[in-house]
Amino acid sequence: MDDTQLLRYSRQILLSDVDIDGQQTLLASKVLIIGMGGLGSPVALYLASAGIGTLGVCDFDDVELSNLQRQIIHTNDTIGRSKVDSAEQGINRINPDIEVVKYQQKLENKALADTIKQYDVVLDCSDNFSSRFAINKACFKHKIPLVSGAVIRMEGQVSVYDSRDASSPCYQCLYGVAAEIADTCSTNGVLAPVAGIIGSIQATEAIKCLLGLPTLMGRLLIHDAREMLFREIKLRRDDRCPCCGSTESIRT
Secondary structure, eight states: OOHHHHHHTHHHHTSTTTHHHHHHHHHTOEEEEEOOSTTHHHHHHHHHHHTOSEEEEEOOOBOOGGGGGTOTTOOGGGTTSBHHHHHHHHHHHHOTTSEEEEEOSOOOHHHHHHHHTTOSEEEEOOSSHHHHHHHHHHHHHHTOOEEEEEEEBTEEEEEEEOTTSTTOOOHHHHHTTOOOSSOOHHHHOBOHHHHHHHHHHHHHHHHHHHHTOOOSBTEEEEEETTTTEEEEEEOOOOTTOTTTOSSHHHHO
16 A cells, blocks of 8 residues: 555554455455445445445446435436446545446346456345346355345345355345335335435445455344334345255255
8 A cells, every 4th residue: 555545544444453454455355336326326435435446336227317316426417327437437536546347237147147256245236126136146156245235215124145154144045036026216215314324334244244354144134214223133044045045956
């Protein structure tokens, strides 16, 4: 690190859980953010400010006026531009030293798996179950830690699924194959700061994954913003899970 970096990250380096070695680890790390919306926005800004060396940003949409209520990385000036270009601009404003890799497409199947395996941690900031299941499957296959978050109305949840640990459940252990597809922010609404709360937790968990610190693995953190309450549910690996179950025929 040069003198400018030492100054930029000085408050973080002061933490015994980070220190110089930890900051160098972050600077050398590659993190993929899938979805540059309400969750991906705070995730990208905080990971950039924390000094994650390479950020992959994936989204196939363009910025719309209705996004700005919660998608804080985008601005009026970027309406009509692709979200990945807008995100790159927001990241560069925070920290111009970060390398941004843009994926202006919906990553699917082999392209999704081939992309995910290039990264150290993946953050699922998407808004639908089909994407979440596909991301989870690719992360499990390539043993890449997955930090998954979701928000709707005044509620949010977040957990870490780390297939490097044989005891870790995966995302599909929680939901199986029967999941509600209709519940989205566009149909049910969302309170803007709730996305910021959950996204900030996702960023924190990603940094802890990179530094080898304890994470939410095996725990689902649920936030009720209306009552301002947090509660936790213990998660266990499901032997019958169609993704990570121990019976080979279940996964195929």
